[in-house]
Amino acid sequence: MVRATWRTRLGFVLAAVGSAVGLGNIWRFPWLTATNGGAAFLLLYVLVIVLVGVPGLLGEMVIGRRSRRNPVGAFGALGGRRWRVLGGVAVLASVVLLSFYSVVGGWILRYALASATGAYFGNPQGYFAAIDYGVGAAGFHVLFLLATIAVVYAGVDRGIEVATTVMVPGIVVLFGALAVWAATLPGSAGGYEFYLSLDVGYLRANFVDVLVAAAGQALFTLSVGAGAMLTYASYVDEDRSLAADGTIIAGLNTGIGVLAGLVIFPLLFSLGVSPGEGGPGALFVSLAGAFADLPYSRVVGVVFFGVVLLAALSSAISIFEVLVSYLVDEHDLTRSQATAGVGGLFLVTGSVTALSPSLFALLANTVANLVLTAGLLGFLLFDGWVLGKAALDEYEKGAGPVARMVGLPWYYAVAVALPLFLAFTLVSGLGGVVGVSVTAPQAAGVAVVGVVGAILLLRTTADAAT
Ligand code: PFF
Numbered sequence: 001m002v003r004a005t006w007r008t009r010l011g012f013v014l015a016a017v018g019s020a021v022g023l024g025n026i027w028r029f030p031w032l033t034a035t036n037g038g039a040a041f042l043l044l045y046v047l048v049i050v051l052v053g054v055p056g057l058l059g060e061m062v063i064g065r066r067s068r069r070n071p072v073g074a075f076g077a078l079g080g081r082r083w084r085v086l087g088g089v090a091v092l093a094s095v096v097l098l099s100f101y102s103v104v105g106g107w108i109l110r111y112a113l114a115s116a117t118g119a120y121f122g123n124p125q126g127y128f129a130a131i132d133y134g135v136g137a138a139g140f141h142v143l144f145l146l147a148t149i150a151v152v153y154a155g156v157d158r159g160i161e162v163a164t165t166v167m168v169p170g171i172v173v174l175f176g177a178l179a180v181w182a183a184t185l186p187g188s189a190g191g192y193e194f195y196l197s198l199d200v201g202y203l204r205a206n207f208v209d210v211l212v213a214a215a216g217q218a219l220f221t222l223s224v225g226a227g228a229m230l231t232y233a234s235y236v237d238e239d240r241s242l243a244a245d246g247t248i249i250a251g252l253n254t255g256i257g258v259l260a261g262l263v264i265f266p267l268l269f270s271l272g273v274s275p276g277e278g279g280p281g282a283l284f285v286s287l288a289g290a291f292a293d294l295p296y297s298r299v300v301g302v303v304f305f306g307v308v309l310l311a312a313l314s315s316a317i318s319i320f321e322v323l324v325s326y327l328v329d330e331h332d333l334t335r336s337q338a339t340a341g342v343g344g345l346f347l348v349t350g351s352v353t354a355l356s357p358s359l360f361a362l363l364a365n366t367v368a369n370l371v372l373t374a375g376l377l378g379f380l381l382f383d384g385w386v387l388g389k390a391a392l393d394e395y396e397k398g399a400g401p402v403a404r405m406v407g408l409p410w411y412y413a414v415a416v417a418l419p420l421f422l423a424f425t426l427v428s429g430l431g432g433v434v435g436v437s438v439t440a441p442q443a444a445g446v447a448v449v450g451v452v453g454a455i456l457l458l459r460t461t462a463d464a465a466t
Helices: 009-020 023-035 039-067 071-079 081-117 124-131 135-153 156-183 189-196 200-205 207-222 228-233 242-270 282-292 297-331 335-355 357-387 389-396 401-405 407-434 440-465
Strands: none
Touching: 009 156, 009 228, 009 242, 009 297, 023 039, 023 081, 023 207, 023 242, 023 282, 023 297, 039 071, 039 189, 039 200, 039 207, 039 228, 039 242, 039 357, 039 389, 039 407, 071 081, 071 228, 071 297, 071 357, 081 124, 081 135, 081 282, 081 297, 081 335, 081 357, 124 282, 135 156, 135 297, 135 335, 156 242, 156 297, 189 242, 200 207, 207 242, 207 357, 207 407, 228 297, 242 282, 242 389, 282 297, 297 335, 335 357, 357 389, 357 407, 357 440, 389 401, 389 407, 401 407, 407 440
């Protein structure tokens, strides 16, 4: 079977932006910003995106385009059979991600509908508490999943490309309009102050915590580490510059994230709602509660949650596609069989997550960050020490003069600097999960020993193979 490719360059870029822009920008980003010191978080987040996210994204895309396969097949084809396990980690990460993502997608769908009737206006807190988990939540998760299935079923070029080409510009226009409107609300200035003015003292006192949170969020928002960008890049032709496309994708994603903040914080402050009310319900309780007090509240609610729904859908599609491409490539299923099988899987895992608040919290808060960080760490070590020069070759295909100039620095970053950084955040994050307090020097020590050990091991096995 001939492997599908994107019809247009714009199609790929928009599909990848659609993957990147999602609940991470609108639901997770404001919540993390609020609980990590506002502008302090924003600053580190943008730095990590530029210094780690973009080169990491390119590292992942290089593997997809070079192999033209799904993650499992890609590592097997490029590195040999035993590397397939690295693709297996990506497949597992995708299962983890969509199992909770689709539950939040279900919440969004429900709020879009409930905005039209004003169902949550009287008691936002009580409404969210009544619908967050349980059979109803599982039902809406299934509806959200069905919408995802419909687009993926239609295929890469006819389904995903067409859908995201409409969705992404729609998201930008509607969020732009909402941001302008939010600026006109009385009291919105406090929101800009919180969001954009830096508290250096806070940053100094909490540097590592803020950095770890910013790093996890940077990977989540760029969709790296789970094989989604690898899979999308496997449908890209060789005459395109991955570096240029990757920079555009990250730029648009970060721009839309910052724009979401320019809607959410002014809105919250204008209504005197504290942005620090954390937890997964923050967006729903405080923001939905805020809508209730506004003129045209139903219209605002429907438009807002409608846009978020589009954004969530285009991300869910990319996670789903990882598994479909795996089954089609590796197990010779047709696209419809694969879509049905993956749909059945998520029907179960998402429903279980919708019924269990503790499972939901575990997946959404910690496991997601850890699997993405571990996944990207593996991908980059693979680029640096298994593909080696071939990774740089692939990067340079179709690249313009500027991208070529930074090719070598990119390669060293991917082979050494980024793995060290990712290992550091992974160890610090793991410490938090298992309840052991790890100091920054300790985490750095473990990271250096681990990464240097892994590199030595990879070099010896590579030498033995040649
Ligand atoms: N980037 C998406 C978001 O910000 O909502 C989430 C995501 C999609 C993460 C796809 C990872 C992934 F592979």
